[in-house]
Amino acid sequence: MHVVIMGCGRLGSTLAQSLDGRGHQVAVIDQNADAFRRLGPNFGGITVNGIGFDRDVLRAAGIERADAFAAVSSGDNSNIISARLARETFGVSRVVARIYDAKRAQVYERLGIPTIATIRWAADRMFRFLVPESHNEVFRDPTSVVSIIEVPLHSDWVGRPVKSLEDGTGARVAYLMRFGVGALAQPSTVLQDGDQVFMLVTDETVGRVMDIAGRAGNEGH
Template sequence: MHVVIMGCGRLGSTLAGSLESRGHSVAVIDQNADAFRRLGAEFAGITVTGIGFDRDVLRAAGVERADAFAAVSSGDNSNIISARLARETYGVPRVVARIYDARRALVYERLGIPTVATIRWAADRMVRHLVPEGTVEVFRDPTSAVSIVEAPLHRDWVGHTIGSLEEAIGARIAYLMRFGIGSLAVPSTVLQDGDQVFVLVTDETVGSVLEVAAAGVQGGH
């Protein structure tokens, strides 16, 4: 894949390095040439100095052959303009924009441009750690039918398997965090103290799933 990234701040440079390490070709656009220092000497991709919604700049970055485009500069307006150009003018199939204003993010999602509302995401993560009994989504699919939420577990579940937990709550475990590292659990995985469990739910099932998980082991589970 060829990926064009507009913005070479901490997010853009980290994204560029991650994509390149996976074998993808990467082009990075930024108005400030000094920003490219964040990429490191080992970066082998293209760097283009200029405004991310300038057509000549975009073409120099290879937007016409791009498989994906990420707009991650510090400006909402710049991000959304460049994202729309990439999708609507150059037909880039995968486009995503970072948006700080959560209300704007919802508008652009309706236009068909996936967005990452940075402040909202960070706030939700903070709430999850400050108020663990709250229900905070970490993911919701574009159709708004399925979400992933953390399910705080009763201590009784320690020593039991993921399979028995899934049977009890009637939902599938998406992943778990153990010692700060995410993993895809299998039914035989034994739950340990401190595990954070994230569950696939719908709006109709989330209440019962969280209630059962918090209530502890019942019967033969």
């Protein structure tokens, strides 16, 4: 793959070194030429000094043949402008941008540009280390909106189809662990005693999902 990275800070340089070390072709753009020292003497890619949303700078970095583009500078506006140029002008299929403002991140996600809302994500992860939750979270998306949690089920759910659990809680089952093996559940999959159930939730829905799943005497049983 040929990957263009806009921004040679700690994140950009680490990403570039990782990709270069795995044999990918990497081009790194930064306005500050001194930033390229972070790449180290063994970096085998190319560096381009300039503004990351300048078309000529992007072309010098090989954007026209790029398979992927990452905008990871310290500025939200610069990241979004360059990400949109890569996607909309140069047709790069895999584009991601780092965004500090979580509200902006949600807007650009709707435009089809995946974003990493770093401050919200990092703060959320730290909160969860500092304040243990009553549920086992196994995944949280980079925008810190959707998570996958293990949901302990009341025995009343055993023998019922996954669809009834999803209808009752209003949440999707991501996967099951059955006899120690992961499985993708179908709506018709019947819940068995000993199943570990992992569901997709948001912070707003997690309490309701946990309450309903752990409750006896569910309607329809």
